[in-house]
Amino acid sequence: MNNFSTSLVILEMKNFQNITGSVFKTLIFLLMLSSQSAFAQIVHTDSIEIHKGWKDKNGENKLVVNVNALCNPDKPPFDGHKTKIVASLKNKKxxxxxxxxxxxxxxxxxLFREKDIWFTEYHGTKAVFIPFSYxxxxxxxxxxxxxxxxxxxKHLYHLKFYCDDAGDCKLNEKDLHLKLKALPKELKDNLIKKLKTNYTKGSQFWG
Structure with a gap:
């Protein structure tokens, strides 16, 4: 084989190596991309925004609650994602x-459920309670x-409970009245009654 033929063979081999190398790299990239896509499909984080309105002595009230990275107790993820709740109340005053x-x-x-929100009215003004869990x-x-x-x-309280292995729960705050001292008496009484009657089962906390 002469020098020209030898050079041609070497050149063709290099071209083949370059092509196969490029194909191999492309396949690796596609595999990595597909695996990332598959992983991304496993992680679902939802958001929710609810609107409520009512009238009282302050006029027309508009409540908006937005929850980012809302968890679903029936499927993961249950943690690890930045989660936030924003509640706003507007009226003419x-x-x-x-x-x-x-x-x-x-x-x-x-863990937020719209159906858990409740209202009470005192002296012509409605109070709104927005509970959420984790x-x-x-x-x-x-x-x-x-x-x-x-x-x-406006108030925000984080309250502790203890649930036994049977799923029965009770308040676990040493001095609840002291913790809620900023609330008007009628609101405090309403909240404590709700805590002692509605938050007695584990299902209320985790779905």
Whole structure:
């Protein structure tokens, strides 16, 4: 074989190696991309925004609650995603907002159900209670949180509960009245009654 033929063979071999190398790299890239896509399809984080309106002595009230990275107790993920709840109340007299940006999102995600919101009326003004819990509530020690709007005041409480292995739960706050001292008496009484009658089963905390 002469020098020209030898050079041609070497050139063709290099071209073949370059082509096969490119194909191999492309296949690796596609495999990595598909595996990432498959992983991304496993992780579902939902958000929800609800609107409610009512009239009282403050006029027309508009409530908006937005939950980011809302967890679903029936399927993962239950933690690890940045989770936040924002509640806003507007009327002709005031505009107020509470933001709970959960710093412990690596261990829990917010469990929120619209049907759990309740209202009570005092002296012509409605108070709104917005409860939420956490998908990380898997142990005996659990917690629930409550956003409360009344008049021009806003409140956020994180309350501890204990649930036994049978799923029966009770408040686990040493001095609940002291913790709720900023609430008007009628609101405090309403909340405590609700806590002792509606938050007695584990299903209320984790779905």
């Amino acid at each position: 005031f505009n107020q907002t509470i933001v709970f940006d959960d710093k412990n999102y690596q261990m829990e995600m917010i 998908c990380g509530n898997a142990d005996n020690d659990v917690k629930a949180s409550f956003i409360i709007f009344y008049e021009d005041k």
